[in-house]
Structure formats: structure tokens, C-alpha cells
Amino acid sequence: MTIFILTLDQVEEGHGPMLGGKAVSLAAMHKNGIPVPPAICITVEAYLDYVASTGLRDQIVLDLYRKPFEEMRWEEIWDTSLRIRNAFLRTLVPADLREVLLKEFELQFRGRPVSVRSSAPGEDSSKTSFAGLHESFVNIRGPEAILEHVRLVWASLWSDRALLYRQEIGLDVKKSAMAVIVQEMILGERSGIVFGKSPTDNALSVIEAVYGLNQGLVDGTIEPDRWHLDRQTGKVVSHFAAVRDQAMRPAENGIRLEALPPDLRDQPPLVETELSEVYSLCMRSEAIFHSPQDMEWTYRGRDLHTLQSRPITTDLQQNEDDQRPWYLSLHRSFENLKNLRAKIETELIPAMEKEAQALALIDLKSLSNVALADEIDRRRQIHQRWLDIYKRDCIPFAHGMRLFGQVYNDRVQPDDPFEFVGLLSETGMMSTRRNEMLQELADMIKHDATLSECLKNAHLENCDGVFAEKFNALVSRFGDIAWGESRFIHDAKDLLTLLMEMGGSSSDVKGQGKKGLETLQEDFLSMFDDDQRSMALDILDIGRASYRLRDDDNIYLGKIEGQVLAAVEEGRSRLAKQPQAGVEDTDRDHLSDALQGEGTITSQGKASSDAGQGKPHFVAARQIVGQPAGPGLATGKARVISQHSDLFQFKRGDILVCDAIDPGMTFVIPLASAVVERRGGMLIHGAIIAREYGLPCVTGVTDATRWIKTGDILTVDGYLGMVIIGESNLSHKT
Amino acid sequence: MIALENHKADLISFLGSQPLAVLATHNKGQPYGSLVAFAATQDLDYLIFSTTRSTRKFANLSADPRAAMVIDNRSNHPSDLRFARAVTATGRAEEIPKDASGHLLKTYLNKHPHLEDFVASPSCALIRIRIDVYYLVTRFQNVVEIHLT
Numbered sequence: 086m087t088i089f090i091l092t093l094d095q096v097e098e099g100h101g102p103m104l105g106g107k108a109v110s111l112a113a114m115h116k117n118g119i120p121v122p123p124a125i126c127i128t129v130e131a132y133l134d135y136v137a138s139t140g141l142r143d144q145i146v147l148d149l150y151r152k153p154f155e156e157m158r159w160e161e162i163w164d165t166s167l168r169i170r171n172a173f174l175r176t177l178v179p180a181d182l183r184e185v186l187l188k189e190f191e192l193q194f195r196g197r198p199v200s201v202r203s204s205a206p207g208e209d210s211s212k213t214s215f216a217g218l219h220e221s222f223v224n225i226r227g228p229e230a231i232l233e234h235v236r237l238v239w240a241s242l243w244s245d246r247a248l249l250y251r252q253e254i255g256l257d258v259k260k261s262a263m264a265v266i267v268q269e270m271i272l273g274e275r276s277g278i279v280f281g282k283s284p285t286d287n288a289l290s291v292i293e294a295v296y297g298l299n300q301g302l303v304d305g306t307i308e309p310d311r312w313h314l315d316r317q318t319g320k321v322v323s324h325f326a327a328v329r330d331q332a333m334r335p336a337e338n339g340i341r342l343e344a345l346p347p348d349l350r351d352q353p354p355l356v357e358t359e360l361s362e363v364y365s366l367c368m369r370s371e372a373i374f375h376s377p378q379d380m381e382w383t384y385r386g387r388d389l390h391t392l393q394s395r396p397i398t399t400d401l402q403q404n405e406d407d408q409r410p411w412y413l414s415l416h417r418s419f420e421n422l423k424n425l426r427a428k429i430e431t432e433l434i435p436a437m438e439k440e441a442q443a444l445a446l447i448d449l450k451s452l453s454n455v456a457l458a459d460e461i462d463r464r465r466q467i468h469q470r471w472l473d474i475y476k477r478d479c480i481p482f483a484h485g486m487r488l489f490g491q492v493y494n495d496r497v498q499p500d501d502p503f504e505f506v507g508l509l510s511e512t513g514m515m516s517t518r519r520n521e522m523l524q525e526l527a528d529m530i531k532h533d534a535t536l537s538e539c540l541k542n543a544h545l546e547n548c549d550g551v552f553a554e555k556f557n558a559l560v561s562r563f564g565d566i567a568w569g570e571s572r573f574i575h576d577a578k579d580l581l582t583l584l585m586e587m588g589g590s591s592s593d594v595k596g597q598g599k600k601g602l603e604t605l606q607e608d609f610l611s612m613f614d615d616d617q618r619s620m621a622l623d624i625l626d627i628g629r630a631s632y633r634l635r636d637d638d639n640i641y642l643g644k645i646e647g648q649v650l651a652a653v654e655e656g657r658s659r660l661a662k663q664p665q666a667g668v669e670d671t672d673r674d675h676l677s678d679a680l681q682g683e684g685t686i687t688s689q690g691k692a693s694s695d696a697g698q699g700k701p702h703f704v705a706a707r708q709i710v711g712q713p714a715g716p717g718l719a720t721g722k723a724r725v726i727s728q729h730s731d732l733f734q735f736k737r738g739d740i741l742v743c744d745a746i747d748p749g750m751t752f753v754i755p756l757a758s759a760v761v762e763r764r765g766g767m768l769i770h771g772a773i774i775a776r777e778y779g780l781p782c783v784t785g786v787t788d789a790t791r792w793i794k795t796g797d798i799l800t801v802d803g804y805l806g807m808v809i810i811g812e813s814n815l816s817h818k819t
Numbered sequence: 820m821i822a823l824e825n826h827k828a829d830l831i832s833f834l835g836s837q838p839l840a841v842l843a844t845h846n847k848g849q850p851y852g853s854l855v856a857f858a859a860t861q862d863l864d865y866l867i868f869s870t871t872r873s874t875r876k877f878a879n880l881s882a883d884p885r886a887a888m889v890i891d892n893r894s895n896h897p898s899d900l901r902f903a904r905a906v907t908a909t910g911r912a913e914e915i916p917k918d919a920s921g922h923l924l925k926t927y928l929n930k931h932p933h934l935e936d937f938v939a940s941p942s943c944a945l946i947r948i949r950i951d952v953y954y955l956v957t958r959f960q961n962v963v964e965i966h967l968t
Contacts, residue, residue: 140931143931802942804942
């Protein structure tokens with residue numbers, strides 16, 4: 086008979102493959118008299134039964150391997166993980182298994198709160214540390230709620246973090262499985278961790294402690310008091326006192342950050358006798374497992390409880406090129422996101438705008454060659470500094486969307502795992518406002534034949550005063566926005582050409598109607614009890630700010646880059662007057678040298694296209710799979726954007742194909758019938774703006790701009806995430 | 820050989836055991852083969868599969884609905900010549916309108932639950948082939964025909 090559940094008394098040493106290391110060590114401590122909370126272990130058999138009988142396993146295969154991992158960006162991995170998580174949320178446990186589990190939850194815990202923890206086989210046996218790859222939940226009450234969280238722990242076998250480290254942990258759809266520990270919740274008043282041996286000094290042990298539950302410590306929200314102890318004697322060597330003002334406390338079905346009462350702020354969470362007790366506990370555990378331990382503990386009243394014990398593992402060998410630790414650091418707590426938002430909105434964006442304005446005031450023409458060279462360098466440094474700030478503060482804030490998305494999916498359990506994106510949009514993004522201004526001008530051309538005729542022949546100023554005024558307003562507000570090596574407006578003529586093209590169209594922001602948005606929001610909020618609704622609104626608010634700023638901060642950054650380019654252009658035009666060839670293409674990184682007469686001017690030769698050896702065959706892509714990023718189906722001519730001028734040749738109905746959409750490019754979106762992007766992800770620019778305009782969108786199309794040529798007939802299937810190149814008999818028989 | 824009266828039941832179970840089939844279509848006489856996830860109805864009248872509408876197989880069938888399908892259990896070893904079985908089915912394909920797909924869709928998704936999202940996509944078509952004849956091949960050269968019409 087298949088064993089789905091074991092109690093701690095039933096667990097044996099050899100049960101690792103069935104229960105994971107975490108469960109086996111809990112049982113070992115329990116048998117050796119170390120007090121651990123009553124717990125039951127759900128074996129990997131339950132997981133396997135669930136994914137096999139529901140078809141989930143095949144669904145995971147389909148989703149996980151739609152593209153080779155090495156071609157996926159972190160954002161695509163996150164999206165994949167979200168889709169899989171949603172599939173777990175929506176797939177009920179089969180009746181037989183459900184009955185077994187619910188009965189046991191009721192029998193063991195009655196109505197008492199529990200924590201539901203992951204225990205993945207292989208996770209703790211490896212020599213390196215992978216803590217936090219999988220999810221755990223605390224303060225869950227009632228059999229149904231427990232079962233739902235068991236499914237979430239199962240789903241976290243495929244978390245974005247686990248997928249990033251799939252090779253190290255040996256993640257494999259055919260073999261991998263997840264065990265779960267359901268443990269009675271100890272409502273601890275003071276909690277923390279203990280390291281039997283300090284990772285930095287072999288002679289020391291380390292204890293960290295906070296008031297409340299230790300989730301605040303583990304996720305980094307609350308700074309702990311820290312003690313170093315002599316590893317041999319347990320004597321306190323040093324104490325670092327934290328600023329104590331918050332504690333994580335149990336709340337309705339979860340936890341909540343609360344202010345710490347004033348009388349506790351001056352007292353360390355542990356007194357000396359308790360430090361000894363925690364130290365002794367750790368040494369007892371070390372004796373059982375024959376290696377220094379990394380433990381979590383909590384005090385309820387005077388009683389010390391052990392929550393977890395695992396061998397101390399060395400940190401991952403940090404390879405400088407390994408971006409994964411940075412990706413992992415992008416997961417931010419709600420508190421952290423709130424602080425980041427305030428910083429970006431009140432500090433960074435105004436400062437970026439001020440910086441760009443100050444730079445714009447400098448008269449480049451009046452500078453000597455040497456001074457201009459210095460100015461180019463200075464601007465480049467300023468831009469680099471803002472890029473660093475952008476990476477440090479703005480990119481992590483994009484996690485606000487993800488946090489909201491996860492909360493939304495947990496509560497609403499929608500068919501479409503990205504339904505939440507609809508709630509984020511239409512909050513007044515800058516690029517949408519710019520596009521509205523463009524559309525307004527285009528409409529003027531459309532409805533005024535005299536104006537339209539005049540613009541074809543005469544100078545703008547001589548045609549229509551109101552039009553010219555609006556046109557200049559647009560240019561002054563957005564004209565300095567840069568994309569790569571070019572600026573939004575290089576030449577007013579380009580923009581006029583585009584406006585004439587737009588004048589023929591009347592595409593509006595489609596998105597979803599206002600009513601749809603309101604209904605969506607009401608439906609979301611109705612999933613929460615009255616006392617939780619303000620928290621839900623807060624998270625929605627953070628999600629929206631994250632979505633909006635993602636676009637806006639890029640645009641402000643683009644303004645600063647625009648000022649770098651303005652200086653570079655001035656330099657180029659001066660060099661062009663000197664009788665040297667190749668100046669036009671001078672690399673902007675070498676320009677200031679050239680201006681100062683140093684170095685050589687290197688001409689950036691055009692990338693040579695694969696010089697065929699005259700072989701008589703050719704290779705062409707017919708259908709390329711990417712990520713479905715905006716639902717819909719469209720056929721049209723490809724317009725591959727590889728340089729500035731491509732944008733202004735955009736024709737209505739073209740399909741925008743590019744490497745990565747940049748806010749500086751999105752003004753052609755109202756003309757496009759679909760969007761195809763090499764860079765992947767659901768929450769990236771191209772996808773966001775395509776959704777805003779209701780356009781089919783496929784992202785993550787590997788080598789999109791190499792396989793697809795301007796003029797190719799494309800069919801973009803935004804439902805399934807595919808691009809079909811060449812004529813296809815697309816008939817809509819539905 | 821399998822007794823005469825057992826062939827139909829045997830065929831139903833065999834078709835149920837194989838997830839994928841080779842579909843044959845043609846474009847102006849040029850044959851074209853594709854691998855598809857298929858299911859059979861209990862009465863054996865239809866073989867069902869799904870495809871996006873932008874594929875060559877869909878275009879080919881739109882121009883000429885005549886189709887063949889091969890279902891087999893080969894393991895790609897020489898011994899297959901004696902141990903593998905293959906069934907070739909011939910008939911005419913038609914798209915099943917989404918609103919009328921009812922039990923055929925259910926039959927299909929029962930066998931391929933993981934394709935639910937794929938089939939639900941507006942760009943995907945559910946196709947049934949009305950089968951005229953099944954050709955059952957065992958031990959390389961034993962051939963039995965089941966005529967449905």
C-alpha cells in the first residue's frame with residue numbers, strides 16, 4: 086500500500102528520499118528528546134499521486150520545456166513558475182487522497198494553527214546552501230486551509246528560485262517530488278536562529294533573536310540582536326543590539342508586522358540564561374547529527390521549542406558572472422517595497438528630472454573641444470551613476486507587480502494566470518500620455534484636409550498655429566527621450582511622416598473598458614474579509630505603482646541618456662568637419678578621445694551578415710515558439726526595428742519586431758497590429774504596452790530579429806505564444 | 820491471430836494506449852506528414868486531433884479533407900518488425916465547431932488533460948476524421964481491414 090502520511094514516531098533514518106532531510110531530522114530530534122512541535126509528514130507519494138492522476142505532470146512538462154532553459158531570461162522563468170503555480174492552485178486533490186489527508190489533519194490538529202513546510206528530498210543533503218528555494222506557510226487553521234497550502238508547497242517545487250538552481254538541486258520533472266511537514270504552530274513570543282559554528286570564525290557560535298515570530302528575521306524585514314559565543318564554552322563574547330521597533334505576530338490566517346510596545350524596545354529578546362539554553366540546544370543537536378547545526382527556535386513563555394535543525398552548509402561558490410544571487414535578491418517583502426516606492430517617487434524620479442534639466446541648460450555649442458570632451462565624459466559618468474541606482478532601486482521595485490500578482494492568483498484563482506495585469510494598467514503611464522498627444526495631432530491631420538495638404542509641402546509653422554503649438558509642446562516634453570543611439574525626435578520631419586501615417590488610423594487605447602477594470606477590482610477585493618481589505622488595497626496600490634514606475638523611471642533615465650547623446654552628437658558634428666573618414670560611425674565611447682586628439686577613430690563596420698559559402702541550401706524559420714504575452718491573433722507585414730529610422734517608416738498594420746522594446750520606441754504601437762520581441766517576459770515593456778493597446782504579443786522569441794526580415798508576412802498567435810513566418814491559410818471558422 | 824469478433828475491442832484498447840499518431844495530408848499532391856496528439860471515439864467512427872489554424876496540416880486539410888493516420892507502438896528496434904503493431908486509418912477530416920464539440924472535446928481532453936489550455940485557444944482547431952477503413956498490421960505482414968462504411 087502506498088504510504089501518504091507518517092507521524093514523527095514512524096519516521097526512520099532511511100526515509101530521506103521519501104520525506105526529505107528536514108522531516109528526517111525533526112524526527113531524529115524528537116526521538117532524542119529535543120522538544121519539537123507535534124508534526125506529521127506527507128510523503129512524496131502524495132505529491133506523485135496528485136500530479137500523475139490529475140495530468141499536472143504532463144502540463145508541467147509542456148510549460149517548462151516550451152523553450153530551452155538556457156534561452157530563458159529570469160523574467161521568463163518567473164512567468165513560467167507563476168503559470169505552474171496557478172495550475173496547482175486550480176487543480177484539486179483527487180477525492181481518495183483528499184479524504185486521507187483531511188482526516189489526518191482533523192485527527193492530529195483539530196482546529197489548532199499549524200505551519201506547512203516544504204521538505205524536498207535532496208535539498209538539505211547537498212553540500213551547498215539552498216535555503217528559501219521552496220515555500221513554507223505559518224499560522225494556517227482548519228483541514229481545508231491546510232490542504233490548500235500543501236498544494237502551494239508542492240507548487241513551490243517549481244518556484245522561480247528552484248528553477249534558477251535546477252542543475253545544482255537536480256530538478257527533473259520525471260524524478261523530482263516534494264514532501265511536506267505539517268507542524269503544530271508554536272505562537273512564540275521571542276524567536277531566532279543559532280549557528281553552532283560561525284561561518285566566518287570557527288571558534289564562535291552565533292545566536293540571532295527578535296521579538297515575535299522568526300519569519301521577520303528570516304526574510305530580513307526585522308534586524309535581530311546578535312550574540313557571538315565561544316563555541317567551546319558557550320560564554321558570550323560580544324553582543325550587537327538592534328534597533329528594536331517591530332515584531333512579526335500571528336494574524337488571521339497568516340502573520341502581520343506590528344509595532345513593538347515601548348517597554349520591550351530597551352530589552353534584548355534573550356537574557357543570559359536563555360542564551361546558554363539556546364547554545365546548549367544547538368550542541369545537543371550537533372551531537373545527534375555529528376556536524377555543526379543551523380537551527381530555528383522560539384520561546385513561548387519560558388519554554389524553548391526547536392522548529393528546525395539542519396547541517397551548516399557553505400554558501401554557494403560565488404561566480405562573478407553568476408547573476409542568480411542578484412535575481413534572488415529581487416524578491417522583496419511588502420515592507421521593503423513600500424520604502425522603495427517612497428524613495429523612487431519622492432527622491433529618485435524628481436532627482437533624475439532635475440539632473441536632466443540641469444544638463445539641458447548647458448550650452449554645448451559654446452564649449453571648446455576639450456571642454457566638450459570633458460562634458461561628454463561627465464555626462465557618461467552621470468548616466469552610469471543613474472544606471473547603477475536604477476539597478477539597485479528601480480528594478481527590484483518591479484517585484485511589486487509580482488507580489489500583487491501572487492496575492493491576486495492565490496485569492497481569485499483565475500483561468501488566466503496573468504489576469505492581474507489588467508488591474509495594473511491604465512494608471513496613466515507617461516508613454517501612454519505621449520502616445521495620446523501623438524494621436525491628438527494625428528487626428529487633427531485626419532480631420533483637416535487643408536492641414537494635411539499643407540504639411541506635405543510647406544513648413545509646419547506656416548500651416549496651422551494650433552497644430553504647430555501642440556507639435557512643439559510634444560517635442561519639448563518628450564523629444565529628448567533616447568533609445569539606444571538615437572533620440573525620439575531626431576528630425577521633426579520624421580515625426581511628421583509618422584503623424585501623417587497615424588492620421589489615417591484611429592486606433593485608441595483599447596485595453597479593457599473602465600467598467601471591466603472596476604469589476605475586476607471589485608471581484609478581487611470581495612475575496613477579502615472587511616478587516617483584510619485595506620491590506621489588499623495596499624498591495625494593489627504597490628502593484629500599480631510598480632507597474633507605472635517601471636515605465637516612468639525608464640523614461641526619465643532616457644532623458645538623462647538623451648543629454649549624453651546631445652553632447653555626443655555635438656562632438657560628432659565637430660569631428661565631421663575634420664577631413665577624416667568614418668567619423669559618422671565613431672563609437673560614442675571613443676568620441677571624447679577623438680575630440681582631444683587621442684586614440685584612433687574606429688569605424689564600426691556594419692555587422693557582416695552570415696557570409697554564405699555559396700551552399701545551395703538555405704535555412705528559414707516557419708514557426709517560432711516564444712511566450713504568450715498578450716492574447717489575440719494578427720497577420721501582417723513584419724517591420725523589424727534595428728535602428729532609429731526603421732521606427733519612422735512604420736506603417737499602419739505592421740507587426741513590430743524588435744530585440745527589446747524600449748519606452749523610447751513605444752510611440753509606434755498605436756500603428757502596430759501585433760508585437761514580437763526577442764526579450765522574454767509578461768511584465769516587460771513590450772508586453773505591458775501591447776496589453777494596454779489590446780494587441781497580440783509574443784515575447785521571448787529567440788533570435789527574432791535574425792529569423793524575421795522586414796516585409797515577411799507574419800502571423801502572431803498571442804494565445805499560444807507562437808510566431809508563424811510566411812503565408813498561412815488562417816481562416817477563422819469559429 | 821486475434822479472433823474475428825475481438826478485433827474491434829482490441830483496436831479500441833490499442834488506440835487508447837498510444838498518445839501520438841502520424842497524420843498524412845497533401846498539398847496539391849505533395850504528401851505531408853505530421854505528428855499529432857489524437858484520441859478515438861468509443862464507436863471508432865472518429866479519430867480526433869487538435870492543431871493551430873496556421874499550420875500546414877490545417878491548410879492542406881482545408882484544401883482537401885482526405886487524410887490518413889498511422890498509430891503504432893514501435894520502440895525503434897529491429898525486433899519491431901515482429902513485435903510492433905501499426906494501424907493505418909483513412910477517412911475525411913472536418914473541423915468541429917467549438918460550440919458543438921461537446922462529447923468529442925471531452926473524449927479528447929480525457930486522454931490529453933494537459934492540452935486543455937491549448938485546445939481552448941481561439942487559434943486552435945479541433946478536427947475529427949470520419950474513418951472509412953482501419954488497416955491493422957501485426958507481425959510485419961499480417962493485415963486485417965475493418966470497414967466502417
